[in-house]
Amino acid sequence: MVFVDREAYLKPFMGDPVTREFVNFLNKKPVCEPDGARLSSTKEMTIVALKSIQTNSKDKYEGIMQEISRRRISDDADWLYDDFLLFALVTGACIFRSNTDFLGQICQHRMSIQTGRDRDLATTFNAVLQGHKDGPAKYLLLVCKALINDSELDVQLVNLAFIEACALLSSSGEPPFRRLIALKAHDSAVLLKGLTNWESHQTQNRFLLKFDSRSRAFSNIIFFSILIFITVIWGFLAYGYLHGTQSQASNAGKLFALGIIIAPWAVLIRKASIINWIQRMFYHLWGASTREEILPKE
Numbered sequence: 290m291v292f293v294d295r296e297a298y299l300k301p302f303m304g305d306p307v308t309r310e311f312v313n314f315l316n317k318k319p320v321c322e323p324d325g326a327r328l329s330s331t332k333e334m335t336i337v338a339l340k341s342i343q344t345n346s347k348d349k350y351e352g353i354m355q356e357i358s359r360r361r362i363s364d365d366a367d368w369l370y371d372d373f374l375l376f377a378l379v380t381g382a383c384i385f386r387s388n389t390d391f392l393g394q395i396c397q398h399r400m401s402i403q404t405g406r407d408r409d410l411a412t413t414f415n416a417v418l419q420g421h422k423d424g425p426a427k428y429l430l431l432v433c434k435a436l437i438n439d440s441e442l443d444v445q446l447v448n449l450a451f452i453e454a455c456a457l458l459s460s461s462g463e464p465p466f467r468r469l470i471a472l473k474a475h476d477s478a479v480l481l482k483g484l485t486n487w488e489s490h491q492t493q494n495r496f497l498l499k500f501d502s503r504s505r506a507f508s509n510i511i512f513f514s515i516l517i518f519i520t521v522i523w524g525f526l527a528y529g530y531l532h533g534t535q536s537q538a539s540n541a542g543k544l545f546a547l548g549i550i551i552a553p554w555a556v557l558i559r560k561a562s563i564i565n566w567i568q569r570m571f572y573h574l575w576g577a578s579t580r581e582e583i584l585p586k587e
Contacts, residue, residue, distance in 0.1 A: 293458060293472065307332045307373050308465050314339045315432075315473045331368040338377035342436075347385045354378065358391045362398050369395060370403075372410055372466040376433075379414050383437040389418045406467070422446075428453040428474035435477050442481065451478035504571035508564045 302308035306328060310320045320340040323333050334353050341349035357378065362369060375395065382389045396415035403411055406426070413424035417433045422443075424430045431450035434442055457463055457471035 293475075295472075298468075298472065302465060302469065305465075307335050308469065310336045310339060311373055311469060314343060315469065319343070331371055331374055335371065335374045335377050338374070338381055342377065342381050342384060347387075350381045350385055351387065354382075354387060354391070362394055364402060369399065370407075372464075375411075375414055376466070376470075379417055380433055380436050383417060383433075393418055410467075426453070428457065429470050431474050431477055432470055435481075447478050447481050450474045451482075454478065504568050505564075507571065508567040511567050512564050 299312055302312055306323065312318075314320050320336065320343050322340050323336055328336075334357060338350060338353045341347070341353065357368075357374075360366065360368065368374060375392070378392055381387070382392055393415065396411050396418065399411035400408055400415065409425040410429060413426040413429045413433075416424035417430065417437075423446075427446060427450040431442070431446055434446075451474070454471040454475040457467055458475060463471070
């Protein structure tokens with residue numbers, strides 16, 4: 290469990306019209322449409338789309354979709370990468386049961402050119418459009434499904450979304466969209482699991498801290514165990530190079546040279562990525578466990 294001073298956490302977002310109204314939307318407070326403010330067309334469409342969902346105005350939403358559908362999808366189109374806009378359009382399309390072809394094209398285009406967490410967001414948006422039960426960004430999937438009143442909010446999704454949200458809330462440098470969705474996912478998971486008392490909060494917090502630290506420790510152990518294994522193999526290759534026949538020495542020398550090239554890349558450049566990947570495997574395996582193993586008993 291991550292304890293957040295919400296006033297301090299949200300204060301930096303209150304100066305921008307889009308993030309301010311996005312916070313209002315997520316917290317079921319009235320969204321105020323632009324009134325004479327000098328906003329870009331993308332920002333204005335985002336706020337109007339959020340307002341249309343909040344007021345159940347399908348006609349207004351369809352008007353935004355008609356306007357956005359006239360735009361050309363290209364790599365250098367800034368609006369294409371606006372997660373606030375895509376969130377409003379995707380959730381609106383699901384709520385109003387609108388045509389999703391153009392939004393699907395946007396998601397597919399982003400998935401083809403983006404990487405990392407940006408691609409995870411695009412893939413998850415696409416999963417929401419398709420009505421799929423899974424997506425890489427569990428915290429975003431939870432918020433979207435909760436907004437469209439999806440009844441398929443299973444325990445595993447809530448657990449994994451909670452873990453991802455806590456990790457994002459604890460990190461620095463995340464973009465505003467991820468930070469705001471992470472906070473909403475955290476709060477939604479708490480409510481969905483009924484963690485409404487201090488003892489449950491504390492129990493969940495201790496669990497997350499222990500699980501995160503231990504999975505990280507095991508990830509490091511696995512990483513260095515692999516390095517030790519590779520070092521032993523190199524030792525055998527070196528022995529073959531020094532004491533084997535000419536043919537054995539030649540083959541061993543080639544493999545040893547290849548190892549010399551790969552080792553610095555793995556240790557110095559990709560170490561953090563490899564350890565993070567191993568840790569994600571731990572999260573994945575734990576997320577498939579039973580409810581009793583993940584949450585404190587209610």
